Amino acid sequence: MFSQKGGGAESAVRRRPRVVLWVAASAVTLGFLVALEIAARGYGVPGPITDQAREVVFAPKSGTVLYASMALMLVVLTWRQRFIALGAAVGIDLVFWLVRWAAGAEMMYGNGALLVTLGCAVIALTRRTGRERTLLLQGVGLALLLVTGRKTGYTWLLITSKTRPTVLDQYVATADQALGNPSWVAGRIVEATGVVGFRVLEFVYIQLAVMAVVVALYQLRHVAAERRFPRHHLVRTFLAIGLLGPGIYMVFPVVGPIFAYGADGGQWALAELWPNTPPPVTTPQPMLFDEFTPRNCMPSLHTAWATAIFIHSRKAPRALRWAGTFWLIATLGATLGFGYHYGADIVAGVVFTLTIDAALRTLDHGWDRSGIRFVAHGTAVFLALLLSYRFLPMEMAALPWVYGPLVVLSMVSVIYGYVRITRRWDRRAESVELPQQRREPQPELV
Numbered sequence: 001m002f003s004q005k006g007g008g009a010e011s012a013v014r015r016r017p018r019v020v021l022w023v024a025a026s027a028v029t030l031g032f033l034v035a036l037e038i039a040a041r042g043y044g045v046p047g048p049i050t051d052q053a054r055e056v057v058f059a060p061k062s063g064t065v066l067y068a069s070m071a072l073m074l075v076v077l078t079w080r081q082r083f084i085a086l087g088a089a090v091g092i093d094l095v096f097w098l099v100r101w102a103a104g105a106e107m108m109y110g111n112g113a114l115l116v117t118l119g120c121a122v123i124a125l126t127r128r129t130g131r132e133r134t135l136l137l138q139g140v141g142l143a144l145l146l147v148t149g150r151k152t153g154y155t156w157l158l159i160t161s162k163t164r165p166t167v168l169d170q171y172v173a174t175a176d177q178a179l180g181n182p183s184w185v186a187g188r189i190v191e192a193t194g195v196v197g198f199r200v201l202e203f204v205y206i207q208l209a210v211m212a213v214v215v216a217l218y219q220l221r222h223v224a225a226e227r228r229f230p231r232h233h234l235v236r237t238f239l240a241i242g243l244l245g246p247g248i249y250m251v252f253p254v255v256g257p258i259f260a261y262g263a264d265g266g267q268w269a270l271a272e273l274w275p276n277t278p279p280p281v282t283t284p285q286p287m288l289f290d291e292f293t294p295r296n297c298m299p300s301l302h303t304a305w306a307t308a309i310f311i312h313s314r315k316a317p318r319a320l321r322w323a324g325t326f327w328l329i330a331t332l333g334a335t336l337g338f339g340y341h342y343g344a345d346i347v348a349g350v351v352f353t354l355t356i357d358a359a360l361r362t363l364d365h366g367w368d369r370s371g372i373r374f375v376a377h378g379t380a381v382f383l384a385l386l387l388s389y390r391f392l393p394m395e396m397a398a399l400p401w402v403y404g405p406l407v408v409l410s411m412v413s414v415i416y417g418y419v420r421i422t423r424r425w426d427r428r429a430e431s432v433e434l435p436q437q438r439r440e441p442q443p444e445l446v
Contacts, residue, residue, distance in 0.1 A: 033148070036155045043162055048151035055114055059100070063093075063110025065150060068213040069143040070113040072235065073120060075220040076139035089116040117143045135227055142235055149242045150209070156246035157294035164253035164295050169260035170270070170284035172298065172342045174393035177281060178404040182343035183257045183336045187275025190337030201337060204330040208305055211327050212238055215313050218320060231364045234312040237357045238305060244356065245301045252386055253295030258339025260287070268293075274339050281397045298386070300341045303349035306331035308357060311418075344389050347411045351382045354418040365425060374417050381410045 037047030046054070060066055070089060074082045092112030100107055117140055124136035176183070190197055204211075212234060219233040259265040262274035268289045273279055289295075306328045313324030335341040355378030362371030385407065388396065396403040 033152065036152060036159075039159055040155045043158060045158065048148060048155050051151045051154070052148055056111065056118070059106040059108035060110040060114070061108075062150070063108055063113070064207070065147060065209055066110035066113040068210050069146040070117050071213055071217060072146060072220070073117050073139040073143035075217065075223045076135050078224055085116050085120070088119075089113045092116070114147070131227065135223075138229060139223075145239055146209070146213075146235070149239055153242060153246070156249070157296055160246070160249045160253060160295040161290075161292050164250065165288055165291070166286040167253045167255050167260065167289045167295055168284075168286060168298075168390065169254050169256070170282075170287060171393045172254055172344050172389050173257065173261065173279045174281060174284045175389045175396045175403075176342045176344050177278075177397035178400040178407060179343040179347075180400070180404070181278045182346070183339060183341065184275045184278050186333060186336035187257075187339055190333065191275065201330055201334040204327060205302065205334040205338070208302060208309075208327070208331065211323070212305065212309050215309055215316065215320065215324065218316050219312065232361050234308060236360055237308045237312070237353070240356050240360060241301060241304045241308065241353060245299065245304065245352070246296070248299060248352075248386075249295050249297075252298040252390070254297035254342075254345070255289055255293050255295055256297045256340045257342060259289070259293055262339055264339075265289075265293075281394075284393050297341050297345050298389075299348035299352045299382075300335050300345040301349065302331055302335050303341070303346050304353040304356075307350050307353040311354075311357065344385070344407070347407055348382060348385050350411055351378055351385065351414045354414050355379055355382060358418055358421065361422065361425060368425075370421055370424070374421050377417060378414050381414050385410065 033047075033049055037049045040047035055061075055066070067089070070085070074085060077085065089112035092115055093109045096111050097107065097109065099105075120136060121140040121144075124133050124140065128136055190201065216234045216238075219230060223229055254260075255265070257274045259268070260270055261272070261279055262269060263272055268287075270279075270287065310324045310328040313320050316324070332346060335346065336343065355375055358371060358378065359375045362368050362375060365371060388403075388407075392403075396407075
């Protein structure tokens with residue numbers, strides 16, 4: 001009996017830092033959302049909290065994202081509970097659809113998914129206790145983080161356009177000469193593919209979050225049976241990228257070739273050159289731009305997210321592996337071919353993702369020394385790329401056969417290091433024989 005009490009006390013001590021960490025993270029997240037809400041209100045627009053709250057009743061911007069988010073929450077439920085939740089969401093949406101149709105209001109679905117997700121939070125707080133409450137709240141939190149992250153992104157983009165009047169596109173475009181102006185090349189290729197090619201790339205670009213949910217659902221498929229989340233999964237990396245990336249937008253504001261050198265930039269464009277005429281090599285300088293175009297190019301977060309989808313789909317079935325590969329290639333084609341990013345943004349985005357994903361896995365492995373070294377290497381490479389784009393663009397354009405391979409090799413060094421260290425971790429995990437997970441009785445949702 002004594003040993004059991006001691007073991008329970010020891011377990012409680014081990015859990016205490018994790019609880020403190022969750023409480024601190026929740027407090028920081030709430031403070032961050034409130035700060036963004038205040039900032040957005042200062043510019044006369046609703047912030048992420050208000051924007052999300054109104055979707056409980058009013059037409060959402062994306063019903064697909066709300067249902068995809070609810071799907072993440074459903075991983076903690078039994079199949080019977082999932083059918084009940086899905087049926088309730090569809091039923092609520094049908095009622096909303098009929099009311100909007102009768103009132104002539106804007107038509108959109110997704111309110112049902114959001115209401116069911118919030119309802120599960122209420123059930124967790126009022127009808128669950130202990131581990132079951134924690135698990136259900138984790139599922140709800142995962143779903144709400146995805147939809148709130150999307151709203152937070154919109155607010156961040158607004159802040160970048162309002163607080164960064166000048167952009168650094170001339171620096172990145174000049175440095176991109178070392179890579180052969182890939183955005184201009186891809187832009188002409190996309191034009192040559194016609195409407196079909198454009199529509200396929202557009203679909204992939206817009207539905208990136210949905211593909212991420214598909215991969216995440218595969219990774220989380222055993223949560224309901226094992227009553228716990230895996231150590232590491234795609235959603236963690238996805239959210240970390242979305243949290244850290246916009247901060248770099250503020251440091252390195254860039255609008256993209258179709259705005260700085262294309263027709264979409266209007267009177268603010270340096271010239272209408274994209275995609276047919278590569279930009280001339282002249283001494284770069286900061287340039288004024290409008291107050292509504294987001295400065296969201298450096299690094300390319302679409303590339304970062306597509307890279308995360310790719311690396312997290314490597315252990316999935318063949319069909320999902322192929323889908324992850326296709327999504328990465330098509331996203332690269334879209335980001336470059338639509339003129340939204342320079343090649344330099346793509347390289348930075350890949351390094352950014354691998355460093356973040358390895359950092360999260362290093363944390364799971366108890367601050368593994370080799371993991372810390374790799375994260376330091378990835379961070380150093382990322383900073384070196386940004387500093388080179390900003391302070392050495394003319395040298396890069398003058399010596400493309402020197403700097404181009406150096407930029408690519410720096411990215412390859414991070415890719416090689418990531419593959420090497422993750423394989424070592426995977427072999428270590430496979431060598432440890434884990435105890436068989438016991439299936440526990442699960443309470444009903446209603």
